Amino acid sequence: MKNIGLESLIPKALEAAETLKALAHETRLLAVCFIGEGEKTVQELEDFIETSQSNVSQHLSRLKAAGILKSRKDGKQVFYSTASPEIIRLVMTLQSIYCPPATGQAKKKAGGKA
Amino acid sequence: MKNIGLESLIPKALEAAETLKALAHETRLLAVCFIGEGEKTVQELEDFIETSQSNVSQHLSRLKAAGILKSRKDGKQVFYSTASPEIIRLVMTLQSIYCPPATGQAKKKAGGKA
DNA sequence: AGAATATATCTGTCAAAGATAATATAAGTC
DNA sequence: GACTTATATTATCTTTGACAGATATATTCT
DSSP, X not given: OOOOOGGGGGGGHHHHHHHHHHHOSHHHHHHHHHHHTSOEEHHHHHXXXXXXXXHHHHHHHHHHHTTSEEEEEEXXXXXXXXXXXXXXXXXXXXXXXXXXXXXXXXXXXXXXXX | OOOOOGGGGGGGHHHHHHHHHHHOSHHHHHHHHHHHTSOEEHHHHHHHTTSOHHHHHHHHHHHXXXXXXXXXXXXXXXXXXXXXXXXXXXXXXXXXHHSOOOOSOOOOOTTOOO
16 A cells, blocks of 8 residues: 655645645534535524634634635525535545544454343 | 535544644644655754754644654654554545646647637 | 614734744763 | 754744624615
8 A cells, every 4th residue: 555645745735734724623624514514504503603603704704715615695694615525525534534434344243242 | 426424523523623733834734744755853854844943843742742743762863753544644635635636638728829 | 764684894802823042851972 | 071963842922813892784674
């Protein structure tokens, strides 16, 4: 298994770091995960993440500025959605690290009881 | 194409955000990429990333505290290496986003003139 | 037009992160 | 033991980030 190749990111390190900074906050990561299910209004996010309207709005605008989310307005409401599949992939990678997929085979010992 | 599943990260959002914070700095990301090639001494990192000894050392210790790097001492020198394959995967994902593997086909428009 | 709702922006304040310089520790050399 | 090299730690300063509260804007309803 090849392990190398990381060096090709080096010229883009600053740019990549900016994206990471935008994601590197519990509230924002929660928001992105939640929005990953499908577009959400600010209100829905406000309920989900339990914090003030102002706080959610500020985090959302940071995510938008970073190119992670986009928004569309419909009537009084604003709907946020992910701006690119790449971000989804990144979050999915995090998920695979922190929530390792049950490997199907629950590696149970033969004759395991209860 | 299934897009969902991001919600399973939600309970681990804080933890994941901590890792992202540790990586979310140009210098640290550079260091991790470089170390991804194989273990490196602080001096090598100092030359590679052009900054002071103190600065490199501080960033390394943050990465180590975050569980991203580990170190071993040999004589006067300290060698840093990545602490887990998971981090490599994460950085590889970033790479696939910022340095998309050339798809062979350079998708050039026929007859495009300056 | 006036009130209510949804969201954004601004401002002040406090905490955390980053840079640099100086100093400390540890290992090796003479 | 004094000297040098490699790395870590500490102190100080500056910048950035987070949060709260107040206010602003846009939209809909009456």
